[in-house]
Amino acid sequence: MTLTLILEQAFNGLQAGVTLFLVAAGLTLILGIMDVVFLAHGAQVMIGAYAAAAIAAATGNFYIGLLLAVPVTFASGYLLEFLLIRHLYRRDHMDQVLATFGLILFFNELIRIGFGPAALYSDLPPSLSGFVEILPGTPYPVYRLGVILVGLACAIAIHMFVSRTRIGAMVRAGANNPEMTAALGINIKILFRFIFATGACFAGVAGMMLGPITAVQPGMGEPHLILSLVVIIIGGIGSVRGAFIAAIIVGLVDTLGRVFLPAMLRLVVDQATADGAGPAVASMLVYILMAVVLIFRPTGLFPAKG
Amino acid sequence: MKKVFMIAAMATAVAMAPANAETVKIGYMTTLSGGAGIIGKQMQNAVELALEHKGGKLGGMDAEVIFVDDQRKPDVAKQLANRLVKSDRVDVVAGVIWSNLLMAIHKPVTRADTLLISSNAGPSPIAGEECHENFFSMSWQNDQTPEAMGKYMQDAGIKSVYLMAPNYQAGKDMLSGFKRYYTGEIAGEVYTKLGQSDFQAELSALRAVAPETTMVFQPGGMGINFVKQWKQAGMDGVSKLYQVFTVDGVSLPALKETALGILGTQSWSPDLDNDINKKFVADYKAKFGGYPSFYAAQAYDTIMAVDHAITTSGSKDTDKMRAALAKGNIPTTRGVLKMNSNHFPIQNFYLRDTVLDADGVVTSKVLSTVFTDHADSYAASCKF
Numbered sequence: 001m002t003l004t005l006i007l008e009q010a011f012n013g014l015q016a017g018v019t020l021f022l023v024a025a026g027l028t029l030i031l032g033i034m035d036v037v038f039l040a041h042g043a044q045v046m047i048g049a050y051a052a053a054a055i056a057a058a059t060g061n062f063y064i065g066l067l068l069a070v071p072v073t074f075a076s077g078y079l080l081e082f083l084l085i086r087h088l089y090r091r092d093h094m095d096q097v098l099a100t101f102g103l104i105l106f107f108n109e110l111i112r113i114g115f116g117p118a119a120l121y122s123d124l125p126p127s128l129s130g131f132v133e134i135l136p137g138t139p140y141p142v143y144r145l146g147v148i149l150v151g152l153a154c155a156i157a158i159h160m161f162v163s164r165t166r167i168g169a170m171v172r173a174g175a176n177n178p179e180m181t182a183a184l185g186i187n188i189k190i191l192f193r194f195i196f197a198t199g200a201c202f203a204g205v206a207g208m209m210l211g212p213i214t215a216v217q218p219g220m221g222e223p224h225l226i227l228s229l230v231v232i233i234i235g236g237i238g239s240v241r242g243a244f245i246a247a248i249i250v251g252l253v254d255t256l257g258r259v260f261l262p263a264m265l266r267l268v269v270d271q272a273t274a275d276g277a278g279p280a281v282a283s284m285l286v287y288i289l290m291a292v293v294l295i296f297r298p299t300g301l302f303p304a305k306g
Numbered sequence: 307m308k309k310v311f312m313i314a315a316m317a318t319a320v321a322m323a324p325a326n327a328e329t330v331k332i333g334y335m336t337t338l339s340g341g342a343g344i345i346g347k348q349m350q351n352a353v354e355l356a357l358e359h360k361g362g363k364l365g366g367m368d369a370e371v372i373f374v375d376d377q378r379k380p381d382v383a384k385q386l387a388n389r390l391v392k393s394d395r396v397d398v399v400a401g402v403i404w405s406n407l408l409m410a411i412h413k414p415v416t417r418a419d420t421l422l423i424s425s426n427a428g429p430s431p432i433a434g435e436e437c438h439e440n441f442f443s444m445s446w447q448n449d450q451t452p453e454a455m456g457k458y459m460q461d462a463g464i465k466s467v468y469l470m471a472p473n474y475q476a477g478k479d480m481l482s483g484f485k486r487y488y489t490g491e492i493a494g495e496v497y498t499k500l501g502q503s504d505f506q507a508e509l510s511a512l513r514a515v516a517p518e519t520t521m522v523f524q525p526g527g528m529g530i531n532f533v534k535q536w537k538q539a540g541m542d543g544v545s546k547l548y549q550v551f552t553v554d555g556v557s558l559p560a561l562k563e564t565a566l567g568i569l570g571t572q573s574w575s576p577d578l579d580n581d582i583n584k585k586f587v588a589d590y591k592a593k594f595g596g597y598p599s600f601y602a603a604q605a606y607d608t609i610m611a612v613d614h615a616i617t618t619s620g621s622k623d624t625d626k627m628r629a630a631l632a633k634g635n636i637p638t639t640r641g642v643l644k645m646n647s648n649h650f651p652i653q654n655f656y657l658r659d660t661v662l663d664a665d666g667v668v669t670s671k672v673l674s675t676v677f678t679d680h681a682d683s684y685a686a687s688c689k690f
Binding site for chain 1: 340343344347496497499506507511557561562
């Protein structure tokens with residue numbers, strides 16, 4: 001186990017973390033600011049991936065697929081808020097869970113009707129299939145470096161937007177005290193719709209970037225939803241900064257734990273036990289982390305509300 | 307007026323009765339919803355094609371197939387099996403993709419004196435100590451396919467191999483089956499999370515070890531993820547990839563050229579040279595617009611087995627069909643199948659390559675025969 005391997009794995013963890021952040025950023029705003037338990041966020045990941053793959057297949061150009069997938073996911077988020085979510089604001093959390101859980105089933109079935117149950121073909125164009133030597137003797141796929149860069153760029157953009165712009169100030173005010181914000185003459189309804197669509201759009205970007213490296217199939221977004229819920233609980237609900245730091249932590253813990261824990265266990269116990277227990281414990285690590293954070297910081301690492 | 311209807315209804319019922327006795331009912335269980343829905347869809351296609359080829363009759367009797375969706379859940383499978391046996395009163399329960407689901411319905415079906423024919427799952431308990439005379443497999447015992455991979459790699463003089471499989475029972479069975487025939491060095495043995503979508507970290511670790519070869523079992527969507535990422539990470543320059551149940555007719559449409567040249571083992575292949583298989587593959591492609599997977603072939607063979615059982619015994623009676631099937635000699639897409647004493651087939655296993663066909667479509671092709679008439683390792687402990 002060399003230093004370069006640990007550094008390479010840290011890169012892998014970072015890449016997993018920024019992808020996770022893109023999903024969690026929207027979710028933390030929807031939960032924290034709009035106070036809606038929205039479980040169908042994984043469907044936005046799926047919509048992004050399908051839009052990119054389908055458009056790329058239709059036009060024969062990978063980049064057009066990427067570009068057009070962004071407005072498609074924004075539009076789907078906008079429509080969804082307008083048609084359904086806005087009616088849920090006054091309902092209690094249980095109703096929201098039921099309605100948005102139903103949405104998961106609805107979107108999966110819709111995709112299956114539209115595209116069939118089989119996974120869609122999607123792969124990288126030759127221009128993105130190369131390698132970069134990140135460390136001597138360690139070639140790293142260009143595309144994955146690109147994912148890290150796009151993720152970081154999105155994180156910076158969201159941060160600048162929330163902390164430096166007028167609309168960002170409204171978002172922060174809305175997170176702190178929605179009634180008072182509305183009383184000050186800010187159109188909360190429009191603000192919410194905009195936040196929701198933007199959140200959906202970032203999840204779509206995550207899906208669009210995941211498309212070429214994973215299977216584009218119905219239900220592909222659900223595993224990301226569960227991990228991003230862990231992220232926003234660790235980061236503090238409603239906090240974008242918290243979501244970013246927590247996503248990186250979760251990405252690193254999950255990746256490094258998965259790779260190094262079984263090897264470390266092998267030093268302590270015999271091979272068969274280590275092979276059995278290692279992966280099991282590694283897959284629990286992020287949840288253990290969440291439990292520990294909840295014990296010491298019940299509102300998360302960076303709570304949005306003071 | 308009412309009376310007339312009653313009498314008419316009774317007369318119809320009486321007239322229908324002999325026809326009913328000549329109808330064979332099959333309850334076909336597979337997964338039609340969720341991420342694995344594509345597998346079930348292919349199996350359903352194949353069953354319908356088999357019935358079409360037989361003119362809607364099996365062994366001369368009218369055939370009725372009831373498809374049920376197990377949703378990949380053992381409790382749902384158990385409920386459906388009970389319904390098929392008790393209220394639909396089917397003569398045969400067939401299908402079942404997943405080993406844990408087959409374990410759940412094995413006793414309820416076989417003990418109700420109904421035949422149970424697996425189109426895919428082949429867990430070791432059912433082949434060994436917990437076997438039942440009413441169960442038949444038209445696929446294989448789980449260990450056999452990786453055994454063939456192990457045998458091939460051993461015979462090819464490969465010095466070391468890195469193993470990777472999901473962390474669940476079938477994953478462990480697959481690797482232990484592989485190791486039964488491969489005695490070279492194991493450079494690493496990694497169990498990944500079931501349903502994992504990103505393998506980049508595992509691939510980085512593998513690159514650091516740089517083993518001569520790598521053998522993986524990553525079924526379904528995991529296989530699509532794994533193979534894509536393997537190629538994207540440039541792993542072909544590091545290690546040579548071999549697989550079981552990872553590159554197949556279900557994942558190939560999503561992988562296309564990415565999967566070219568990846569070797570695996572299987573007991574069936576679209577290019578197997580026999581009349582039943584040629585007709586099956588050609589008609590499946592014509593009707594459904596793509597190559598069938600091995601799941602589809604085994605589903606087709608399941609219906610062929612029922613047809614064979616009724617034809618040779620002249621009856622849909624459980625005892626008679628069982629006796630007919632136990633003799634083997636069943637015409638299938640894999641040639642004429644022999645049956646072992648535990649009612650699992652004795653069959654050939656082939657090394658398959660992933661190639662382009664004459665039309666430029668990616669498919670599998672047999673390179674060589676690894677095992678001829680291979681029996682599973684559990685038959686000795688099966689006593690009916």
